[in-house]
Amino acid sequence: MTAKLTFYGGVNEIGGNKILLQTEDGSVLLDFGRRMGEYSKFFSEFLVARSKNALRDMLRLGILPKIDGIYTSHLVDMTVLFENEAVSEKVPLKEALDYWKTTDVCPCNPEHPAVDGVFVSHAHFDHIQDVSFLDPCIPVYCTEKTKVLAKAMTDVSVSGVDDQYYKIAKKVTIKQKAPLFKTLCPGECACSEEKEEEHPVIEDPKTKFKFTYDIAPQYRTFITASEGQIRGIKYKLIPVGHSVPGACSVLLTLPDGKRILYTGDVRFHGAGEVSIDEYVRSIDGPVDVLITEGTRISSDEVITEQDVERYISADIGRSEGLVLINFGWKDLTRFNTIYQAAKENDRTLVINPKLAYLLYEMHHSFPTQYPDPRTMPNLKVYLKREGDLLYSKADYDKYKMGYLHYHGRNIAQTDRNIVRIAERIGVGGDPNNPKNPLPPTSDREPYNYQDLYSLATHHLDNGVRAFQIRQSPKEYVLMFSYWDANELFDLIPLDRKQKTRYISASTEPFSEEMEIDEAKMVNWLDFFNIDYDYEIKNEQKIFARRHISGHASRPELIELIERINPAKIIPIHTNSLNQFEDMFRGKVVSPKYAQPIEI
Ligand SMILES: [Zn+2]
CATH class of the missing domain: 3.40.50.10710 (Metallo-hydrolase/oxidoreductase)
Structure with missing residues (x-):
């Protein structure tokens, strides 16, 4: 099998990059971002995708690509969450199976996922957001800074089904409600999160605070080594400047030795960011296929x-x-x-x-x-x-x-940290409550209370x-x-x-x-x-703006391409493909949505 590149986003549009690389020994995705333009053709701030149906609805609208073997199975087929036959009989399954199950794609089999990893070039939504729908068995490859950013973005947002690029929502079971005095509709179906037997106590990595959670959070696997190998594909992450920290390009060496460079979003005029010289030096060798962004190929403006x-x-x-x-x-x-x-x-x-x-x-x-x-x-x-x-x-x-994003919930009534934070604020928190025995501050404690609790209440x-x-x-x-x-x-x-x-x-x-x-x-x-x-x-x-873009200008893009001198150029993330075709005649391969390009 010759290697193939297929573009499922970023084709004649700014952002939404989704590139599938398939080789004889290993397949990877290069970014899996939201196609903002396509999404906003249909949805708006007050009309968002239905969270329980988001994947299936967005596949139908063509916002998400029909790729087999990558999406989380219960998002493809919600009936796998039905607890039993009784649930199937309660919903109009025979009349409208398509409400809960799509035949557009085959779900991911975690034993044999169709891709071995997804590279995320940087933490802008048009490059990361739709990772939310990928099966968690597919690891995310990115820089450590992108990972920290993805975590911070998750910590400060209200998470929905499409904010699961870092943290994964706990799987639910669809079952019949038990006849409780609080239940208005016993026997009717509802999604319910599986409660944990014990309230898990989890340590906050930056403070060593331990907090009680209702449900243990689950995270995607992130691999942040700057070089490595995914089956037969060698990779190197090359840091670049952009309007967000941690952006990188991805250099891939295929099993047959061919080299592909994916720029991600790049600029060379930020403060203290990588220069074209440094960039070309890290690539160190010939490039067979350059997949380059071209957001500003029509703009000559260079301000720093x-x-x-x-x-x-x-x-x-x-x-x-x-x-x-x-x-x-x-x-x-x-x-x-x-x-x-x-x-x-x-x-x-x-x-x-x-x-x-x-x-x-x-x-x-x-x-x-x-x-x-x-x-x-x-x-x-x-x-x-x-x-x-x-x-x-x-x-x-x-x-x-x-500076904490979680203060626990004192459901188990044993969370000493909540009491300490309350004490610190000067409201509540009964240190004499026998259920919350507070340890004395001593050398044996792993942290200094005063300093760390000041972190929790700093802004107040x-x-x-x-x-x-x-x-x-x-x-x-x-x-x-x-x-x-x-x-x-x-x-x-x-x-x-x-x-x-x-x-x-x-x-x-x-x-x-x-x-x-x-x-x-x-x-x-x-x-x-x-x-x-x-x-x-x-x-x-x-x-009037005091702003420079996160993207390289026309002269910078031309210099970059001439110095890398690739055999083939595939421009994406641009509305001006023809400008590349005019300038680099014979070298430019114009991508078409979902049509594989052999390399
Ligand atoms: Zn970006």
Whole structure:
């Protein structure tokens, strides 16, 4: 068998890369991201895929590809979860089998999965999200940073069926409800998670805190070695710059010696990121097939992250009051740019708890590269007035009150850590309760209570609230997006006389929904008398951006391709395939959706 490459996403579209490589000895996927464009053709913020049917519905709509042997079996065929015959008889199975079972694909057999691994080039949703549907027997290959990021993204989100790229939801059984006094419909069918016999106690890796869980979390297998072999396929992960940490290209050497380079998303103009020279050096040898991204093949603009910092610093410098700034929370390069710009202007950057959480996770895993956000000068975490809007300690939990994403549940009534955290906050937690015997703090304890519990409640003690910002607005730069617009009620005094400036340091809207949100943001800013720079496009105000893209420009892509000098080029993640065809005549192989290319 000759090796084959099949493209199931990223073909004439930006993102959604899904590339299947099959060889005589081993098969792998290169990314398995969400095709955002296809998904949003049908779904929107308030109409999302039905979680119990997501795989089957998205296969039918063509958003997910029909590939045999890779998807988790109970997502393909929900009837495997039926507890017994009685359940089958309760649902209209004969009339509508297709509601619960699809014949579009064969499910994965964990003994013989159709692919031996999935590479994830970086943790953007258009490259990672649909890993959620792959059988957990298929390991994920990525950099350690991508793994840490995937974990952090999971920790701070409400997880649904399509957020299972890191953590896997516990399998459910579909059974009849028992006749209990609390049950309105005994005998009727429902999904129920299998409860564990004992409440598992699990150690938090960064704090060594042990917490009681209802159900033990399950995770995918991640392999983060930078080089290795998957059956007959050798691989090497090559770090690259992008608008998220941990991005890499994947270099594969096939059993017959052919070399394939998949770029993932790349740029060469970020701060302290890999140069084209370094990149070409790590590839070290001829490339037979180059699968390259081409997002910006039509753009000559080359500005650097340093330029962005200069502009933002100047913007802050000419602002007389509070500065609000919008940027992507996973873009730690941009965070650093804005942090430096705030410091240059003697201001404190106030970030949201999600970003703070990610910074601490990165610090924990890479302490020499990322400082502890708790000790960074001029950096604070914002405490929204949320929950019951009382600024009550009870309005916060998990990562919103500190650097832990889990505080356990004291169902077993033996969780000493909950008691300690409560004590620390000064509310609740009865240290004299005989059911919760607290150990004395001593050398025998594996950790220092004071320090570690301060981690759990850090924002409550050190966070910044809107009224504090309103008292001295000139001292702050606040991370701010459309989703925070309600904060303006608390941030801007009633007379609206305070001078406030908004800066957009994020990507331009690239979908209809984003354009609508931008128009709404304009309304908010105008109402609250907030200054911003803009241009008019199609009679709509569009914010002037302090931003550089995560993608290489045309001149950079051309230099890259010429220096690698591959025998064949397959451009993906682009809307301008023809530009590649014109420039690299005879070398370009244009991918077609789901049509194998022999190599
Ligand atoms: Zn990306």
